Amino acid sequence: MQRIFLSAPYMGGSELKNIEQAFSDNYIAPLGAFVDGFESKIKEYCGAKYALALNAGTAAIHLALRTLGIKDGDTVLASTFTFAASVNPIMYERCKMVLIDCDESWNLSPELLKKAICECEQKPKALILTHLYGAAAKLDEICEICAENNIALIEDAAEALGASYKGKALGTFGVFGAYSFNGNKIITCGGGGMLVSDDEKLLSKARYYSTQAREPLLHYEHLDYGYNYRLSNILGAIGCGQMEVLSERVKRKREIFALYKELLGGLDGVDHFMPELENTCANRWLTTLAFKEKNAHLKVIEALSKENIESRPLWKPMHAQPVFKGAKAVINGTSDDLFSRGICLPSGADMSDEVVEKVARIVKSAL
Ligand SMILES: Cc1ncc(COP(=O)(O)O)c(C=O)c1O
Known part of the structure; x- marks a missing residue:
């Protein structure tokens, strides 16, 4: 595989x-x-x-x-x-x-x-x-x-x-x-x-x-x-x-994001996809989303990994990193919360719609 x-x-x-x-x-x-x-x-x-x-x-x-x-x-x-x-x-x-x-x-x-x-x-x-x-x-x-x-x-x-x-x-x-x-x-x-x-x-x-x-x-x-x-x-x-291919890559990454959103956006366990502010255009480098339940991302990551598919938690915030514990942090709990239930899905611009659909199916059944 x-x-x-x-x-x-x-x-x-x-x-x-x-x-x-x-x-x-x-x-x-x-x-x-x-x-x-x-x-x-x-x-x-x-x-x-x-x-x-x-x-x-x-x-x-x-x-x-x-x-x-x-x-x-x-x-x-x-x-x-x-x-x-x-x-x-x-x-x-x-x-x-x-x-x-x-x-x-x-x-x-x-x-x-x-x-x-x-x-x-x-x-x-x-x-x-x-x-x-x-x-x-x-x-x-x-x-x-x-x-x-x-x-x-x-x-x-x-x-x-x-x-x-x-x-x-x-x-x-x-x-x-x-x-x-x-x-x-x-x-x-x-x-x-x-x-x-x-x-x-x-x-x-x-x-x-x-x-x-x-x-x-x-x-x-x-x-x-x-x-x-x-x-x-x-x-x-x-x-x-x-x-020479940057514009094509942005286009394809945005399509992949949209397809994931169409396939997973309505699921009970999914809270929201990463927002895009009005009048802005994200390159959707990675499709990222937050599940409703804490740690739901861990079981999804495990299910994908069994199928040889890479996915990751969202970035662990810097204020929670032991190396930066001495730094002053002005926080409101948002990034900690997102880290506890968010995921980065495979988003390579070379992925076909069929591959995105396969990933989405696994995410759905893991939930
Ligand atoms: C948010 C962010 N900042 C900085 C970097 C550093 O870039 P580089 O790996 O090219 O040093 C990366 C990527 O690795 C990144 O994701």
């Missing part, structure tokens, strides 16, 4: 040809035409002015903090309902982390954001806002609160490439936006990330840090310390190929 994955890589066709081109050019380095091409394609697709290709989405978030001059002891706010990669960079810079819960949108609550700002002993410097599972957070409210309080907005759009808010790409609302091309993302290079910004100065500074903070001199001269965060031209070649 062939395993059905949560979100398997799905190549479009040009990727191998591009890799062969990189080989024949002998550009097998963390720079080259495919890295430049990948940056251009992301800029064009997302409408960002500047883009920097990196070897991970985590590196993009880290560089955003470093470039903004956020340092040891500064306070950084972040969504608690997310993956650890969103907030690990706060630890790299030894900042104080303040974790904020979500509301009915499953994304950061603007009300709790205001509360967190009031309760912070020190003025927060930045907010790392996750657009969870490719669905937009309440950007109008959040951008306004950040602007009023002079807080730099860093959008963690790792899961949200191809999604939009009022027609504008997620990742282009903040000072910086970060995308991921990890193996399970909507498009992948096998590993990689992209930092985008409309601020030329900030993005060139990030570029400088990403290449070991090297001064533009003949010899190697360093006035500051940096990182080796650049993307390989081989991975850029895959990224360029994947950009």
Whole structure:
């Protein structure tokens, strides 16, 4: 029985040809035409002015903090309902982390954001806002609160490439936006990330840090310390190929979500699917839903696993992670509740309707 994955890589066709081109050019380095091409394609697709290709989405978030001059002891706010990669960079810079819960949108609550700002002993410097599972957070409210309080907005759009808010790409609302091309993302290079910004100065500074903070001199001269965060031209070649099919992938992921909703939405045990705010378009990277009963997701995951089908609980909130127990948390119980009864269903864009129907049948009988 062939395993059905949560979100398997799905190549479009040009990727191998591009890799062969990189080989024949002998550009097998963390720079080259495919890295430049990948940056251009992301800029064009997302409408960002500047883009920097990196070897991970985590590196993009880290560089955003470093470039903004956020340092040891500064306070950084972040969504608690997310993956650890969103907030690990706060630890790299030894900042104080303040974790904020979500509301009915499953994304950061603007009300709790205001509360967190009031309760912070020190003025927060930045907010790392996750657009969870490719669905937009309440950007109008959040951008306004950040602007009023002079807080730099860093959008963690790792899961949200191809999604939009009022027609504008997620990742282009903040000072910086970060995308991921990890193996399970909507498009992948096998590993990689992209930092985008409309601020030329900030993005060139990030570029400088990403290449070991090297001064533009003949010899190697360093006035500051940096990182080796650049993307390989081989991975850029895959990224360029994947950009050709991004719109198709978004379309198919949305169809898969709609089909699951049609098949499972009316079941007694199902509470609700992850919402999509009005005037937004989620990429539906993963189809996620909450069951009515606590722990119902565990028996569904087990039943699917018996059929060699991968599914997962929702992200365990960061405030509940032992490693971040020292962080201040402004919470309302929503993410804890969703974690106790929510599931990520297999959502690969290469899944046929028949496969989705098979998964739905198993979910139904497990319930
Ligand atoms: C919400 C979120 N933030 C950040 C990341 C980090 O991206 P990467 O794995 O490319 O470092 C991921 C994915 O892994 C993610 O899901």
